[in-house]
Amino acid sequence: MDLSRLDRRIIFLIIAIVVIVPMLFDVTPEVQITKDTEQIFDAIDSLKTGDYLMVSFDFEAASFPEMRPLASVILNHSFEKDLKIIGLALFSEGTAIGYTLLEQIAREYDKVYGVDYVYLGFRPQYVSAILGMGESIIKVFPEDYLKQPLEKYPDFLELENYENLPLLVSVADGSLPIHWADYANARYGQRVAVACAAVMVTAFKPYFESGQLIGPAAGVKGAAEYEKLLGYEGAAHRRLFTQSVVHLAIIILVIVANVSAYVWRKK
Amino acid sequence: MRTRFPIAICFVFGIFTLLQYFSKHPTLTAMYAEILDWMQIVFVFTLLVGVISIFKIHSAKISRQERDWPYSILTILGIVVMAVLGFGYGTEYGSPFLWIFQNIQVPMQSTMFALIAFFVASAAYRGFRFRNKEAAVLLITAIIVMLGRVPLGHQISDLIPQTAQWIIDNPSTAAKRGILIGIGLGSITTALRVILGIERSYLGGRS
Structure with a gap:
């Protein structure tokens, strides 16, 4: 039997099994912390109590399962450090997701909306929104997500533009961190850290190497490393076991296909 | 005019x-x-x-x-x-709009995205073949990076994540940087052509 021509439905079934079965076991693999994740952790950790931190939820609904653990560790760390968080979204789909996540985690830390955090919501045309905030944040977002004027929150009035913002974190599944680098960092010198989908790391690598972006914490592995740095093993650790098994299964399948194709050719 | x-x-x-x-x-x-x-x-x-x-x-x-x-x-x-x-x-928290978004659109889109894993596995099974030297390099690189990006690679040998990181940091970044410089030069050229009125295809006609 030529296994290299295996019916794709059998491959789908194998993948389904190796995704579902590991989820039934509560295994948390040992995670090694990489310098990339350490960089974004250190950038947030170096902020002082009461410093502003802008978190941009630059992802869409499709990648929420991968982005949620990343966004959660960033918000957990920020609330633990008593930073003042300004949430926003430059993709319309990230707006509600970001707000819900921010609310959930803020509740765990007994944080108060308008005092410890605000959510600005969504603005279309991310290039002009990023550039506009460099001039005046209140001009781009005169009202927050709850339709309240920003003047209502005196704790956030000092935040005029990027000048008073020591760090911005883009939690992104696509190429938006490049726009943050191109427009917020290159033009206004804004420090931008990135928590991104694992697949995007190579796209951003030149920006990290040049120091225009900080990080990244990437994918489920990056989130698991961050959890370890925060001193707990959460959802990312559990997902990482499943990811390990799936990667191994794909590698075994590729080896089987190659060996089978070689043997079949010999015959 | x-x-x-x-x-x-x-x-x-x-x-x-x-x-x-x-x-x-x-x-x-x-x-x-x-x-x-x-x-x-x-x-x-x-x-x-x-x-x-x-x-x-x-x-x-x-x-x-x-x-x-x-x-x-x-x-x-x-x-x-x-x-x-x-x-x-309205679209605020607790509205029917947000309920539909969170309970229908988010799960549906996440499901569609998750299906990619199945197609990637199937494509890897059929596509990653040891046909020639170039394909062999691609195959070995893919295996090292896939193992190096999960804890399993570290458990087998520290060398695997180190090699995976070296691949990402060096050949991959060098190629990406070259592409970015090309895109940058292309963008500057196109922008100048548009500003100076040489490139007019955005008007619906020929440039």
């Missing part, structure tokens, strides 16, 4: 945004902030054009009963229902 006017607008705004980058003069900064507002307003109108276009395409499909036309009804229904709920009851 139909071509000269848009070219003139393009030239004036192109030169202005280029020059104001080098100046911190308050008047120029204020004008620039105003232009950024206009950009958002113009973008919102393009969204409107997109919605009208979707309506036109799917209405035509329904009226001609083309292949899979019932899906077009669902598409239009989806837009209408979400627009009515959004404008009628």
Whole structure:
């Protein structure tokens, strides 16, 4: 039997099994912390109590399962450090997701909306929104997500533009961190850290190497490393076991296909 | 006039945004902030054009009963229902709009995205073959990076994640940097051609 021509439905079934079965076991693999994740952790950790931190939820609904653990560790760390968080979204789909996540985690830390955090919501045309905030944040977002004027929150009035913002974190599944680098960092010198989908790391690598972006914490592995740095093993650790098994299964399948194709050719 | 006017607008705004980058003069900064507002307003109108276009395409499909036309009804229904709920009851926390988004759209899109894992596995099974030297390099690189990006690689040997990181940091980044420099030079050239009115394809004609 030529296994290299295996019916794709059998491959789908194998993948389904190796995704579902590991989820039934509560295994948390040992995670090694990489310098990339350490960089974004250190950038947030170096902020002082009461410093502003802008978190941009630059992802869409499709990648929420991968982005949620990343966004959660960033918000957990920020609330633990008593930073003042300004949430926003430059993709319309990230707006509600970001707000819900921010609310959930803020509740765990007994944080108060308008005092410890605000959510600005969504603005279309991310290039002009990023550039506009460099001039005046209140001009781009005169009202927050709850339709309240920003003047209502005196704790956030000092935040005029990027000048008073020591760090911005883009939690992104696509190429938006490049726009943050191109427009917020290159033009206004804004420090931008990135928590991104694992697949995007190579796209951003030149920006990290040049120091225009900080990080990244990437994918489920990056989130698991961050959890370890925060001193707990959460959802990312559990997902990482499943990811390990799936990667191994794909590698075994590729080896089987190659060996089978070689043997079949010999015959 | 139909071509000269848009070219003139393009030239004036192109030169202005280029020059104001080098100046911190308050008047120029204020004008620039105003232009950024206009950009958002113009973008919102393009969204409107997109919605009208979707309506036109799917209405035509329904009226001609083309292949899979019932899906077009669902598409239009989806837009209408979400627009009515959004404008009628708001989009804030607890609204029907947000309930539908969180309980229908998020799970559906996540499911679609998750299916990629199955197709990637199937494509890897068929595509990653030891056919020649180049394919062998690709195959071995893929295996090292896949193992190096999960804890399993570290458990087998520290060398695997180190090699995976070296691949990402060096050959992969070098290639990506080359592509980025190419894109940058291309963007500058295209921008200059548009500003100077040499590139006119955005007007709907030939450049």
